Amino acid sequence: MKGLPIFSKPGLTQALHHARLIRPGDWLVLVLGLVAVGVLITRFWLGERQGERLLIRQGGAVFLNAPLTRDLSADVSGPLGMTHIELVGRRARVLRDPGPRQLCVHQGWISRAGEAAICLPNQVSIEITGASRQYDSLNY
Amino acid sequence: MTVLTIESTADDHRIAQLAALAISLMWLEASLPSPIPGVKPGLANIVILLVLRQYGLATAAWVSGLRVIAGSLLLGSFLTPGFVLSCAGAASSLAVLALVGRFSARWISLVGVSVLAAFAHIGAQLAVVSWWMMPGVNVWASSPIFATAAWLGGLVNGVLAEQWLRKVKHVPTA
Incomplete structure (x- = not known):
């Protein structure tokens, strides 16, 4: 594993702080993804169970x-x-x-x-x- | 006796090597315990993402297909329900790669592509379970767990893949 670049520095935390790593489209996807998770949680966990x-x-x-x-x-x-x-x-x-x-x-x-x-x-x-x-x- | 020789090209060799790498990651992951049944980080997809950027969609589809089939043979899940789910997830992820892979790396890096593909992957699998395997059972009730896992796993895999690209620099950025 020593030779694999992803396991060497900079690590994941630093990578996230690397300004150019995450592009505008990525932010959009990440935010929309969180919104989707939120919608699913409210819909299926907090939401009223629909009567049948x-x-x-x-x-x-x-x-x-x-x-x-x-x-x-x-x-x-x-x-x-x-x-x-x-x-x-x-x-x-x-x-x-x-x-x-x-x-x-x-x-x-x-x-x-x-x-x-x-x-x-x-x-x-x-x-x-x-x-x-x-x-x-x-x-x- | 006739000796049949199948000519293999350099492309074939590369696809086989990359698929082997993806399968070994899949195998490694299968041997790790999972906190929640059915939730996996999907490390093999790092390989698919890198292949997409470096060699294009066709090679990515080959590697992904080989990964699903050969990986299932290795794990003994060929033609089981798990294999069907694996196919569904891989196919929908590839569809996302085909759509989003067209956008410039300037606008969306492998991080965004990875998260989108992860959502497509789990969405297709839940749909297959819901409509075909267990109709009438409300599998969507567990969808928040899977969606959260997809978001996290997609992010981590995407960051790893993107970091790798930058370090190795096979492909010029933007």
Whole structure:
């Protein structure tokens, strides 16, 4: 290895400080590369996991498992009466529920994977699941 | 008995020597432990970059192709999924070299070329895994790791290659 010029002086650190080594195009590539890495990190690590399907449960059983791509409305009957659910534009919400505290109604729209609205008194829940991990986040 | 002689030119010899150098770097690298599975510095690409500058794209493509095929035979990965990934990475890197290699060394040195090629390399490999090998599995979730490794590895290889060029001075700068 002694004869190979890259292993002799000047070393890598000095090389980086060598003004003429890195050209304008190189700076552009390096900066754009860092931007690309940043975009990938925000998109895949920090980003919201995109929801893919709507899962409606009633009393522990799956009432409906449908893709978010098609709008729908559903009436699910529970012990207290009807829970009205709607899915519009990849978002879902509980429109009306007979429960006394209306928690699931006030939760509003849910659209990201893992989000859920639970109408406990009427034993109805809606949940958005992602593409890859469709585990049961209510019991998880 | 007929003796068949294949005439080899000086170019053939040079390509074989350079490919041997690239393969030995690949082999050296394969024997080193990697901190993250699948992440390698890609030292053999230093040779490809130097060949591009000194002998042009055609020779670089020959050396790269030989490196992939002969290297896989040496490592016992010929025609395995790893070999397919190796081909995909090498092909997309060469495409980048073909595009960016046209620009003057005054504007972009081997450092920029190397980083771009590294991104093309890992991009093609992730695409092959995602669409062909493991459809339905979100391999892009690990892309930030690979992109960071490509950026770093591309930078280091590019600086080494560029330094080598300057020291050896086979090619006038700019």
